[in-house]
Amino acid sequence: MKNAAQAQAEFEQAFACHRQGELAQAATLYEKVLSVAPNHVDALHLAGLIAAQTNNPHKAVDLIGKAIAIQPGNAAFHGNLGIVLNGLNEFESAVASFDKAVTIKPDFPEAWYNRGIALQGLNMLNAAVESFDKAITIKSDFAEAHFDRANALHELNRFDEALSGFDNAIAIKSGFAEAHCNRGNALLKLNRVNEALSSYDTAISLRSGYHIALYNRGNALRDIRKFDDAVESYDQAIAIKADFAEAWSNRGSVLKMLKKLEAALESFDQAISIRPDYHEAHTNRGNTLQELKQIDASIASFDKAICLKPDYADAYLHKSMSLLMGGNFRQGWELYEWRWKKEKFTSPGRNFTRPLWLGDQSMAGKTILLHSEQGFGDTIQFSRYARLFADLGARVILEVDLPLIGLFKELPGVSELVVKGAALPDFDCHCPLLSLPLAFRTEPDTIPYPHHYLKSDPDKVARWKNRLGDKAGPRIGLVWSGNATHMNDSSRSIPLSALIRILPPGFSYVSLQKEVRQSDKPTLESNVNILHFGDEMNDFTDTAALCDLMDLVISVDTGVAHLNGALGNPTWVLLPFSPDWRWMLDRDDSPWYWSVRLFRQQEQNDWGNAFERLKSALLTVYGKHPT
Numbered sequence: 001m002k003n004a005a006q007a008q009a010e011f012e013q014a015f016a017c018h019r020q021g022e023l024a025q026a027a028t029l030y031e032k033v034l035s036v037a038p039n040h041v042d043a044l045h046l047a048g049l050i051a052a053q054t055n056n057p058h059k060a061v062d063l064i065g066k067a068i069a070i071q072p073g074n075a076a077f078h079g080n081l082g083i084v085l086n087g088l089n090e091f092e093s094a095v096a097s098f099d100k101a102v103t104i105k106p107d108f109p110e111a112w113y114n115r116g117i118a119l120q121g122l123n124m125l126n127a128a129v130e131s132f133d134k135a136i137t138i139k140s141d142f143a144e145a146h147f148d149r150a151n152a153l154h155e156l157n158r159f160d161e162a163l164s165g166f167d168n169a170i171a172i173k174s175g176f177a178e179a180h181c182n183r184g185n186a187l188l189k190l191n192r193v194n195e196a197l198s199s200y201d202t203a204i205s206l207r208s209g210y211h212i213a214l215y216n217r218g219n220a221l222r223d224i225r226k227f228d229d230a231v232e233s234y235d236q237a238i239a240i241k242a243d244f245a246e247a248w249s250n251r252g253s254v255l256k257m258l259k260k261l262e263a264a265l266e267s268f269d270q271a272i273s274i275r276p277d278y279h280e281a282h283t284n285r286g287n288t289l290q291e292l293k294q295i296d297a298s299i300a301s302f303d304k305a306i307c308l309k310p311d312y313a314d315a316y317l318h319k320s321m322s323l324l325m326g327g328n329f330r331q332g333w334e335l336y337e338w339r340w341k342k343e344k345f346t347s348p349g350r351n352f353t354r355p356l357w358l359g360d361q362s363m364a365g366k367t368i369l370l371h372s373e374q375g376f377g378d379t380i381q382f383s384r385y386a387r388l389f390a391d392l393g394a395r396v397i398l399e400v401d402l403p404l405i406g407l408f409k410e411l412p413g414v415s416e417l418v419v420k421g422a423a424l425p426d427f428d429c430h431c432p433l434l435s436l437p438l439a440f441r442t443e444p445d446t447i448p449y450p451h452h453y454l455k456s457d458p459d460k461v462a463r464w465k466n467r468l469g470d471k472a473g474p475r476i477g478l479v480w481s482g483n484a485t486h487m488n489d490s491s492r493s494i495p496l497s498a499l500i501r502i503l504p505p506g507f508s509y510v511s512l513q514k515e516v517r518q519s520d521k522p523t524l525e526s527n528v529n530i531l532h533f534g535d536e537m538n539d540f541t542d543t544a545a546l547c548d549l550m551d552l553v554i555s556v557d558t559g560v561a562h563l564n565g566a567l568g569n570p571t572w573v574l575l576p577f578s579p580d581w582r583w584m585l586d587r588d589d590s591p592w593y594w595s596v597r598l599f600r601q602q603e604q605n606d607w608g609n610a611f612e613r614l615k616s617a618l619l620t621v622y623g624k625h626p627t
Contacts, residue, residue: 007037015046023050041070045077052084060084075105083114091121102134109139113148120152128152143173151182159189177207181216188220196220211240215247222254230254245274249281256288259491259605264288279308283315290318291578293585295326313341321581333438347373350432357429359439364393369430371399372420376540377559379404380566381582381592382433384453387413388440397427406541407563410455444584444591451594452568460545468510468531468549474622476503477512477547477564478530479555481520491576492557494607496520499554500527502611504619512537512546512553512560551622554614557583565593572617574610577601 014029030047033040048063064081071077082097098115102108116131132149135142150165166183169176184199200217204210218233234251238244252267268285271278286301302319305312316338323332340349350371357368370386372379379400389396390413399418400408408417418424431439440448468475481493496516500523503509511532516524524532537543540563547553547564554572555561557580564571573590575583575598583590583598590596597617599610 004037007033007040007043010036011040011043014043018046018050023054026050027054039070041067041074044070045074045080048084049080052080052087057084057088061088073104075101075108075111078104079108079111079114082111082118086114086118086121089121091118094118095122107138109135109142109145112138113142113145116145116148116152120148120155125152125156129156141172143169143176143179146172147176147179147182150179150186154182154186154189157189159186162186163190175206177203177210177213180206181210181213184213184216184220188216188223193220193224209240211237211244211247214240215244215250218247218250218254222250222257225257227254227258231258243274245271245278245281248274249278249284252281252288253284256284256291261288261292261604265292277308279305279312279315282308283312283318286315286322287318290322290325293578295322295585298322311341313338313343317342324581325579325585327444327584329437329443330441333435333442337435337438339434346375347432350430352430354427355429356435357431357439358435359441361429362392363389363429366428367395367397367415367426369397369399369424369427370436371430371432372401372404373432373434375559376401376404377557377562379433380407380454380559380562382436383408383411384449384566385433385436385440386411387453388448389413397425399424403539406457406539407454407544412453447591450590450592452566454544454563454566456544456548456567457541460541461548464542464545465549467533467536471508473506473508474551475508475510475549476618476622477510477550477553477555477560478503479512479553479558479560481513481517481556481558491578491605492580494556494574496523498607499611500530502615504615504623506623507618510546510550512543512550512555514543552618554618561596562593565590565596568595571596572614573598574607574614575600577604577606 010029011033014026014033017029018026027047027050030043030050033043034047037043044063044067048060048067051057051063052060061081061084064077064084068074068077068081078097078101082094082101085094085097095115095118098111098118101111102115112131112135116128116135119128119131129149129152132145132152135145136149146165146169150162150169153165154162163183163186166179166186169179170183180199180203184196184203187196187199197217197220200213200220203213204217214233214237218230218237221230221233231251231254234247234254237247248267248271252264252271255264255267265285265288268281268288271281272285275281282301282305286298286305289298289301299319299322302315302322305315316335320332320335320338323335339345357363368389383398386396386398395415396413397416397418398408398411398414399420402419405417405419408414416425478499480496480499509530511524511530513532514534514537516532516534524530543560544563544567547567547569550569552570552572553560553564554574555564556574561571561573571593573596577600579600582592588598590598599614601607602609
């Protein structure tokens with residue numbers, strides 16, 4: 001009896017220390033209690049909680065487990081054991097503990113909540129949401145349950161519901177910084193970027209040094225192309241947490257967008273030094289080296305990413321582009337097929353019941369569907385392969401976007417044209433247009449029909465000839481900008497005011513732009529020597545007819561450059577320092593189009609030298625032509 005009384009007194013003293021936060025003293029006293037009364041169930045349980053609090057989870061599992069063995073009907077014991085198991089990432093065992101807790105005490109909101117956390121750890125997200133719902137039904141003002149339920153909904157891509165959940169958490173607990181931050185993430189997924197920025201700013205104001213919110217804010221600023229502000233936000237996050245690998249990597253991506261390529265490389269190197277297995281950073285580093293035209297080094301970075309994550313589609317795809325830029329068509333075309341496994345690829349993959357054809361089966365007497373992908377220029381460039389199927393004895397259905405239908409009406413080898421989105425006729429097999437070089441094992445010296453393969457509509461040519469009137473000198477067609485939404489638009493498009501400065505007098509200039517950017521309109525309107533037809537150009541048949549009436553077309557990297565090359569007309573293309581892989585590297589001609597001449601930037605973001613060479617060539621080749 002004396003020992004029992006002594007043990008109880010020491011337990012009460014230990015419990016008092018525990019409540020006051022004197023954990024070391026409490027743990028010592030609990031041990032004294034257990035040395036005298038090893039089955040003291042409360043001492044076992046509370047000593048286990050202290051072990052968990054002082055980073056000794058395995059001891060905690062042992063002590064709480066002994067308490068449960070003595071008192072198996074105690075829901076709190078099962079609940080706390082589950083919490084410790086969650087911390088050990090032993091989620092299946094944790095779920096089992098929480099199940100016992102709620103079986104004993106169904107109205108135990110904390111157990112339902114922590115059960116949801118365990119189910120999230122098992123990636124059983126719908127079940128997790130149900131468990132959080134149970135907790136909230138019992139305890140409607142349970143802010144943390146609303147918060148983690150919203151996190152699970154976010155992972156399920158149910159962003160509207162997630163946003164509502166974060167709002168509920170904040171309504172209960174207005175100073176809930178994490179909820180404001182994650183609310184921003186949901187808003188970002190819903191493309192409500194300005195609202196997301198406001199949520200991140202609130203989170204940052206609520207918690208000093210909140211590096212994750214600063215990082216997410218940087219991501220939002222990147223998405224609205226406020227690149228300098230994004231870098232500043234990443235820098236603030238890194239100043240707080242120097243080993244924040246994701247912030248270093250995303251900072252590098254934004255610096256790459258700003259064409260600060262050497263600085264971007266340094267940022268990626270920092271990310272990799274922190275996390276050597278960071279496959280995304282290795283890939284982004286490879287992309288930057290690719291832009292610097294360091295092809296071998298870029299391939300080495302992509303290979304490192306692939307070694308770390310053998311199914312990483314981005315690395316394979318970008319490696320393929322480096323290979324194609326460098327002229328290694330055989331391996332490049334093979335790896336380019338990884339585009340279909342890339343998340344958010346420009347063109348979604350197509351699912352057909354008929355098989356994909358990649359050159360491995362006879363096509364004699366069969367019908368193949370060739371379907372376009374990516375941009376208009378890509379469709380024009382690779383439509384040339386349709387004619388090859390006639391030699392194989394096949395019938396070709398070509399599916400393209402509506403603006404290209406008229407252009408391809410007379411394309412050799414095509415039996416039937418279909419507008420993309422319309423019902424498809426029967427076919428035996430299919431192939432995307434950009435897989436045809438792989439199917440035909442194309443090398444730079446075996447590209448089909450590099451001289452020309454398209455023809456313009458004679459009636460359209462006659463109409464536009466009349467519309468243009470008499471020539472007052474060599475006619476030069478101009479295309480200075482492409483699709484403004486293109487990820488590389490800032491590198492490949494040129495302000496009209498910059499191009500006009502190098503165009504010599506004595507020529508007739510014709511705008512082949514259907515759409516003119518607002519920033520270029522004042523320049524175009526003030527230069528009456530440039531003819532512009534705009535909406536009179538209904539589709540590519542009009543553009544093709546105009547191209548045929550030009551002595552030369554000068555274009556940046558757009559669909560018109562491909563169109564005029566496919567028509568076999570003289571085409572001069574202005575290319576950025578790091579061009580699209582289709583134009584390869586360091587050559588002033590193209591194996592795809594024999595009539596094309598390339599004028600490349602010699603330095604990043606500097607058109608000066610390319611402009612001077614183009615102007616000199618223009619005067620040399622066309623300047624002495626009679627009017």
